[in-house]
Amino acid sequence: MTTQWWRGAVVYQIYIRSFADGSGDGVGDIAGLRARLPYLQRLGVDAIWINPWYPSPLEDGGYDVAGYRDVDPVLGTLAEAEQLIAEAHAGGLRVILDIVPNHTSKAHPWFRSALDAKPGSAERDFYLFRDGRGRDGELPPNNWTSVFGGPAWTRVPDGQWYLHLFAPGQPDLNWAEPRVRAEFEAILRFWFDRGMDGFRIDVANMMVKDPALPDLTGKVAAPGHHPYEDRDELHDIYRRWRQIADSYSEPRVFVAEAWVDDQDRLALYLRPDELHTAFNFDFLTVPWDAAQARASIDRTRHALSAVGAPATWVLSNHDVARHLSRFGRPPHPQGRGIRYVQLSQLAQCPLDIELGTRRSRAAVLLLLALPGSAYLYQGEELGLWEVEDLPDDALRDPTWTQSGHLDRGRDGCRVPLPWSGDAAPFGFGPPGSTPWLPQPPEWKKLTAARQEDDPGSMLQLYRDATELRHALPALGDGTMRWLDTPDEVLAFERGDGFGCAVNFDADPWPLPDGATVLLASGPLDDGLLPRDTAVWLCGGRTAGNG
Numbered sequence: 130m131t132t133q134w135w136r137g138a139v140v141y142q143i144y145i146r147s148f149a150d151g152s153g154d155g156v157g158d159i160a161g162l163r164a165r166l167p168y169l170q171r172l173g174v175d176a177i178w179i180n181p182w183y184p185s186p187l188e189d190g191g192y193d194v195a196g197y198r199d200v201d202p203v204l205g206t207l208a209e210a211e212q213l214i215a216e217a218h219a220g221g222l223r224v225i226l227d228i229v230p231n232h233t234s235k236a237h238p239w240f241r242s243a244l245d246a247k248p249g250s251a252e253r254d255f256y257l258f259r260d261g262r263g264r265d266g267e268l269p270p271n272n273w274t275s276v277f278g279g280p281a282w283t284r285v286p287d288g289q290w291y292l293h294l295f296a297p298g299q300p301d302l303n304w305a306e307p308r309v310r311a312e313f314e315a316i317l318r319f320w321f322d323r324g325m326d327g328f329r330i331d332v333a334n335m336m337v338k339d340p341a342l343p344d345l346t347g348k349v350a351a352p353g354h355h356p357y358e359d360r361d362e363l364h365d366i367y368r369r370w371r372q373i374a375d376s377y378s379e380p381r382v383f384v385a386e387a388w389v390d391d392q393d394r395l396a397l398y399l400r401p402d403e404l405h406t407a408f409n410f411d412f413l414t415v416p417w418d419a420a421q422a423r424a425s426i427d428r429t430r431h432a433l434s435a436v437g438a439p440a441t442w443v444l445s446n447h448d449v450a451r452h453l454s455r456f457g458r459p460p461h462p463q464g465r466g467i468r469y470v471q472l473s474q475l476a477q478c479p480l481d482i483e484l485g486t487r488r489s490r491a492a493v494l495l496l497l498a499l500p501g502s503a504y505l506y507q508g509e510e511l512g513l514w515e516v517e518d519l520p521d522d523a524l525r526d527p528t529w530t531q532s533g534h535l536d537r538g539r540d541g542c543r544v545p546l547p548w549s550g551d552a553a554p555f556g557f558g559p560p561g562s563t564p565w566l567p568q569p570p571e572w573k574k575l576t577a578a579r580q581e582d583d584p585g586s587m588l589q590l591y592r593d594a595t596e597l598r599h600a601l602p603a604l605g606d607g608t609m610r611w612l613d614t615p616d617e618v619l620a621f622e623r624g625d626g627f628g629c630a631v632n633f634d635a636d637p638w639p640l641p642d643g644a645t646v647l648l649a650s651g652p653l654d655d656g657l658l659p660r661d662t663a664v665w666l667c668g669g670r671t672a673g674n675g
């Protein structure tokens with residue numbers, strides 16, 4: 130692989146607490162992950178991205194970090210982390226870790242010192258403490274609300290308030306404070322020095338706030354001037370981070386988690402002296418619809434071509450409902466960001482697992498054929514669905530409580546993986562262990578072991594696709610050309626003679642004369658591409674079949 134491996138890599142996301150449990154305490158850990166590295170190699174991915182593994186009181190699944198230079202004892206030790214990196218590298222896998230710079234945990238020593246210190250002290254300056262409004266300061270300093278629901282401010286015993294755009298246990302850092310900047314630069318080096326290949330930057334678009342912390346007015350702010358989203362000053366931070374990444378002999382990389390609606394604004398993060406890539410949430414939020422998928426692909430490519438950055442393609446992650454469940458329903462208003470179908474809507478849109486599976490198979494062939502890098506979320510290769518009936522008392526996502534029990538949150542996509550066997554824990558942990566979220570009994574049909582030797586399984590499709598992707602120079606980074614097709618079919622060519630066609634919702638579509646089928650997501654119908662099916666082709670030209 131070249132040093133620009135990230136331009137075309139397939140990256141597999143490990144939500145570590147739900148991947149594999151080596152210790153038997155019901156929580157996935159580094160030991161479990163190390164034992165499953167051969168599975169990942171066989172899956173044919175190029176890199177793994179691991180969600181936060183730092184010490185954490187778990188008020189937001191580990192995105193509340195109490196110490197950035199260590200590993201939570203439930204997940205392992207720093208020494209095990211180093212072993213994991215070494216073993217992954219030996220097996221040809223790069224490793225990317227999450228970094229959480231917008232906020233810490235309230236258990237972080239900085240926040241504890243800030244609470245012990247007085248209003249106006251240097252310790253409080255690490256965070257955004259302010260006096261309240263109202264006669265006795267009893268009202269929050271402004272009208273901002275938390276992403277998880279409820280006010281974005283919590284009052285401390287001496288009367289001041291602190292800002293938390295997420296859970297109260299996640300105080301926002303003050304990025305105007307040079308000590309915060311210096312500390313994060315040191316944290317990057319700490320992990321880079323241990324061989325970490327890159328970072329996924331959490332909430333990369335919200336770290337910098339308008340110093341005046343003004344109320345939100347409801348009016349659309351001028352680009353770069355929203356009180357806390359996508360502010361122009363962020364780019365100075367990333368220019369500095371890029372210099373650090375580039376100072377390593379094998380340059381390290383960044384992928385931004387930035388829910389920025391305007392693709393041209395998002396592209397600014399990816400200028401050559403800033404971040405390498407950003408998740409393509411525009412594409413992730415597209416329903417199963419040819420026109421919308423095509424428009425998103427075009428928007429992405431157009432915006433990124435201005436800065437020379439590769440696209441990333443992603444269907445699922447730990448914050449959104451699994452795509453099998455999104456695609457296995459009639460189109461519904463899908464929420465932005467971490468939101469999903471509201472509880473009240475679920476009953477009206479029952480999930481059709483067969484339909485969702487068929488479309489998910491087609492979707493991954495589209496994903497892996499598009500130019501750029503692709504992100505897979507653990508379990509999608511097994512065809513897992515969103516678990517929508519977790520018992521209320523099992524739910525851990527702060528969204529559930531902060532929304533006043535209106536939004537069940539994201540636990541349904543974080544249920545521990547089924548590896549083998551006929552009953553829970555399905556090989557996730559040793560027999561007799563109890564996974565931290567209950568697994569549906571129906572997942573016995575979807576275990577990795579069961580799919581292992583089934584040529585028609587989802588797992589096998591993923592393996593076939595990554596194998597071909599490595600074998601075909603046309604795939605990965607590069608360009609594509611749309612072909613002329615009916616509206617409900619998308620087809621494009623890459624390189625010299627590779628073609629991908631997806632029938633979203635049209636009558637069976639005749640494959641081009643002379644084309645050889647390299648891979649199909651489902652059965653073809655005598656040279657016709659049925660609805661909800663995708664195919665990879667070589668030779669022949671798809672043009673003119675419209």
Ligand code: NOJ
Nearest residue numbers: 189192295331332447448
């Ligand atoms: C985005 C992460 O992906 C999500 O899981 C987390 O809750 C928020 N950022 C806050 O850190």
